Amino acid sequence: MAELIWLVPLLPLLGVVINTLLGLNDLRRSRANAHHDHGHDHGHGHADAHHGHSDNPRAKRSGLIASLMVGLGFVLTLVTLVELLGMPAPTTLGENNRWFDVTYWNWMAFGDLKIPFGFLIDQLSVTMMLLVTGVGTLIHLYAIGYMSHDERPTRFFVYLNLFIVAMLMLVMGNNFVMLFLGWEGVGLCSFLLIGFWFEQRDPPWASVKAFVTNRVGDFGLLMAMFAIYALARKPDGTFLHSLIFREVLDQGTVFSLQQYSTFFLGTQYTAAGAIAFMLLLGVTGKSAQIPLFVWLPDAMAGPTPVSALIHAATMVTAGVYLMIRTHPIFELAPSVQSTVTFIGVATALVAASIALGQYDIKKVLAFSTVSQLGFMVAAVGMGAYVAAMFHLLTHGIFKALLFLGSGSVIHGFGNEQDMRKMGGLRKKMPTTFWTYIVGTMGLIGFPLVSGFWSKDEIIGHAFDHDHRTVGILLIVGAVLTSFYMGRQISMVFFGEQRDQHIHAHESSRWMTAPLIALALLTLASGLINVPGWHPLTTWLEPIVEEEAAKFHLNIAAIVTILGLLAFAAGFYLYNWAAKHKRIKPNQRDLLHHWGGDFYAILEEKWGFDALYNAVLVKPYKALASFFGKFFDVKIIDGIVNGTAELVGLSGRGLRTFQSGYVRSYALMFVIGVVIVLGFFALR
Amino acid sequence: MISTNAYVLLSAILFTIGVVGVLVRRNVIIMFMSVELMLNSANLALIAFSRARAESDGQIMTFFVIAVAAAEVAVGLALLVSIFRAKKTTNIDDVNTLKG
Amino acid sequence: METFLFITTAIVAVGAALAMVLSSNAVHSALFLILNFCSVAILYFLLRAPFLGAVQVTVYAGAIMVLFLFVIMLLGAENAELGEEKIGWQKPAGLILGVALLAEIGYVAYRGTKLIDAPVADATNIGAPTTISAKLFSTYLLPFEVISILLLIAVVGTVVLTRRRVVAREERQS
Incomplete structure (x- = not known):
């Protein structure tokens, strides 16, 4: 299998190529048809071009090709997993022999620096690959149903497959530059897919916002890479001439990063700390942490399968993957580790609280995602890498399920996303409802369902390793999570439908089948690292060198009881409100009645957008309009037009000499002769 | 023996008269004849220099000038005829269509 | 004898040139120009260029000027300068430039006296048709x-x- 691992990213790439060619062919044919039909009435061939009226046959064709490619990738990854399992298990701590590193060719070489194009397949990357291809396949299948009425399904699947390729590059790459290639690739696909419905008002802006915000983080990642290349030395003192993970993250090499340090304001900063900090900046961008999380909620303007795949399950977890991959660097910088924890906890709390104030079904889930990513980041900061990875996996599954469920609701509810217009949908969409309930159970940590194990492992680790405050704050986050999920379930599925104009219906099998599959996975995925057996810990142990977490029944009980109480509170509160007609479209939430301005702050997302608008966007726009409206118009155009006017003016002056009288020309000629002759005569 | 200077001076006087003729007269044909006068004065100077240097090259140059002048007169007069057909005039100031 | 001939011919040449420029009738101008050409031809003989003198008379004074006269007669352009002078300053400017040009050439001739002064004594046959044709058909x-x-x-x-x-x-x- 090691010889065929390149097939995993190549197959989706093949899907990209096939679908692109098919799309070009469609385009050519539709152009030819349009040309041919010119002058006739609209023929039957145009019916599929109208949005939302009939199924687009291309959705099934392109979607099946794309899903098949990703699915084959999943199968190959499973084979790889089995092969890695077949390798001898490590016997001593710190030993790892379940990996292979294949280099295909020398990708770039500048001077000393040589960047290979190769894959590192070990426990961590295989785990990520399983998530990407597995959940990816289900979401691809779902998208066949979701995009069935769309005008451009082929393009959608091209982007989606391209995303899978880039994400696989990110997790499979054996060096930082390969990782960066994938990192930028997923960013590009995210941009393309958020702005997929570019003819609408919001998506283009959301895509630009996501792209620009991510650039800030990418700057950090790039700086970290440069610093590693510039500073890291091998134990024998020679510089590294590559950025290969296995060389950079070697213990001896990483320690060399501590040799460089500087005192600033009485504190010692090491190169390892600086690099870790730069990496953290990259993580906050890609994994939507404070302060760069603002793009993720807006990214919900994209199609829902995109939200599920990219903005919940895979791409946004890249930051967590990066931190786990580079954890030796973080471990050398305890202060940065605390910063990571702080950012994670803050994000978890802030985002969970904002989710209380959202009316858009997807926005709630978006902030929930940000919040859950905060849990993972906090876990990484505390050194609970396995717990973070565990939560990453379970979250990838149940949040994908929730997003797809919300997509099913939106799809069946006339593309309406406002929860205040919904209500009572459990009878009209039973499958969606039940799978959504399972997803919610996963998210709020219903006993024995996936989130219960993974979230409790993080919180338990916090208490185990003397991070009591962190643990308590994360419990608060979990309680908030349960509350907003209770609110959402109540608003969407219970009570009476508040906007009676919309005809709600259950979605097609293409969409419900992946929901059921994901629901089953959600129920089962807690087994990945169930206490007492914890296969994930054993599996990842050679990489993260971490002991299995202990299971604390008391903590789990407290968290679960509090969470269920909060869920019940949210659920019954909004059921009561619905019964008493306190929820109406375009009316503020019930909590605003009691919470007042504090709730307004939640609605306004703690003012982050307003702050960035005031501090960054407005000055930037002012600068741009200065350059656009003044500098370009007056100075640049002034120079250009001035030159033209000068030429025109001199032309107007000189044309008086062209009088049309040959004698005048002769006169000028003779004047010239007299002057030249005089010059020579008098010299 | 007349000095070369005297011939050159005479040539200069004739040349200047030609120049003034071109500048002052409006009749194209007289302007043209003034040009011929200038060519002729140059020829005179050439021959004077030829004698001064005891070389016949100057005379050969004059010979060429006369040949070129013949060609020039033929073409020039043809142009005059053309212009006259178009404009019905030989007054050079009436031919000023190409003014800026 | 030679000096007398030169002075007389030079006066005739200059006079004919002036008359050519000044006469209002183009036919008169052409005739004065022929007179000028003929007097210059005499100067050619004085300068020991008999062949060119002959060419001057036959080609210039003969053929070319006849062409001029033909055109003048053909176009009826004897009196072309009727009407107002359109460029007022052209005439004075032309005269001033002429004087300036003459002054400059005179100054150059005056300063360069030594360079071009003495005629070479044995340059008797440089203007002979044989000499000219020999050079013409070789060099x-x-x-x-x-x-x-x-x-x-x-x-x-x-x-x-x-x-x-x-x-x-x-x-x-x-």
Whole structure:
């Protein structure tokens, strides 16, 4: 299998190529048809071009090709997993022999620096690959149903497959530059897919916002890479001439990063700390942490399968993957580790609280995602890498399920996303409802369902390793999570439908089948690292060198009881409100009645957008309009037009000499002769 | 023996008269004849220099000038005829269509 | 004798040139120019260039000036300068420039006296037809041939320029 691992990213790439060619062919044919039909009435061939009226046959064709490619990738990854399992298990701590590193060719070489194009397949990357291809396949299948009425399904699947390729590059790459290639690739696909419905008002802006915000983080990642290349030395003192993970993250090499340090304001900063900090900046961008999380909620303007795949399950977890991959660097910088924890906890709390104030079904889930990513980041900061990875996996599954469920609701509810217009949908969409309930159970940590194990492992680790405050704050986050999920379930599925104009219906099998599959996975995925057996810990142990977490029944009980109480509170509160007609479209939430301005702050997302608008966007726009409206118009155009006017003016002056009288020309000629002759005569 | 200077001076006087003729007269044909006068004065100077240097090259140059002048007169007069057909005039100031 | 001949001829030449420029009738101008050419031809003889003197009389004074007279008669352009002078300052400016040019040339001739002063004594046969033809057909053979082509072009050009448009139109119609 090691010889065929390149097939995993190549197959989706093949899907990209096939679908692109098919799309070009469609385009050519539709152009030819349009040309041919010119002058006739609209023929039957145009019916599929109208949005939302009939199924687009291309959705099934392109979607099946794309899903098949990703699915084959999943199968190959499973084979790889089995092969890695077949390798001898490590016997001593710190030993790892379940990996292979294949280099295909020398990708770039500048001077000393040589960047290979190769894959590192070990426990961590295989785990990520399983998530990407597995959940990816289900979401691809779902998208066949979701995009069935769309005008451009082929393009959608091209982007989606391209995303899978880039994400696989990110997790499979054996060096930082390969990782960066994938990192930028997923960013590009995210941009393309958020702005997929570019003819609408919001998506283009959301895509630009996501792209620009991510650039800030990418700057950090790039700086970290440069610093590693510039500073890291091998134990024998020679510089590294590559950025290969296995060389950079070697213990001896990483320690060399501590040799460089500087005192600033009485504190010692090491190169390892600086690099870790730069990496953290990259993580906050890609994994939507404070302060760069603002793009993720807006990214919900994209199609829902995109939200599920990219903005919940895979791409946004890249930051967590990066931190786990580079954890030796973080471990050398305890202060940065605390910063990571702080950012994670803050994000978890802030985002969970904002989710209380959202009316858009997807926005709630978006902030929930940000919040859950905060849990993972906090876990990484505390050194609970396995717990973070565990939560990453379970979250990838149940949040994908929730997003797809919300997509099913939106799809069946006339593309309406406002929860205040919904209500009572459990009878009209039973499958969606039940799978959504399972997803919610996963998210709020219903006993024995996936989130219960993974979230409790993080919180338990916090208490185990003397991070009591962190643990308590994360419990608060979990309680908030349960509350907003209770609110959402109540608003969407219970009570009476508040906007009676919309005809709600259950979605097609293409969409419900992946929901059921994901629901089953959600129920089962807690087994990945169930206490007492914890296969994930054993599996990842050679990489993260971490002991299995202990299971604390008391903590789990407290968290679960509090969470269920909060869920019940949210659920019954909004059921009561619905019964008493306190929820109406375009009316503020019930909590605003009691919470007042504090709730307004939640609605306004703690003012982050307003702050960035005031501090960054407005000055930037002012600068741009200065350059656009003044500098370009007056100075640049002034120079250009001035030159033209000068030429025109001199032309107007000189044309008086062209009088049309040959004698005048002769006169000028003779004047010239007299002057030249005089010059020579008098010299 | 007349000095070369005297011939050159005479040539200069004739040349200047030609120049003034071109500048002052409006009749194209007289302007043209003034040009011929200038060519002729140059020829005179050439021959004077030829004698001064005891070389016949100057005379050969004059010979060429006369040949070129013949060609020039033929073409020039043809142009005059053309212009006259178009404009019905030989007054050079009436031919000023190409003014800026 | 030679000095007397030179002075007389020079006076005639300058006078004829002035008269050519000043006379209002183009036919008179042409005749004065012929007189000028003839007097210059005499100077050529004085300068020991008998062949060119002959060419001057036959080609210039004869052929070319006859062409001028033909054109003047053809176009009836004896008195072309009727009407107002359109460029007022042209005449004074032309005169001033002429004087300046003359002054400059005189100054140069005056300063360069020594360089071009003494005529060479034994330059008796430089203007003989044999001498000229010997050089013309050896050293200057290429310019000579080029001149012949130039004349051919001039002939063709003249024919093209003077051909009547009407004829061309009739040809196209038939």
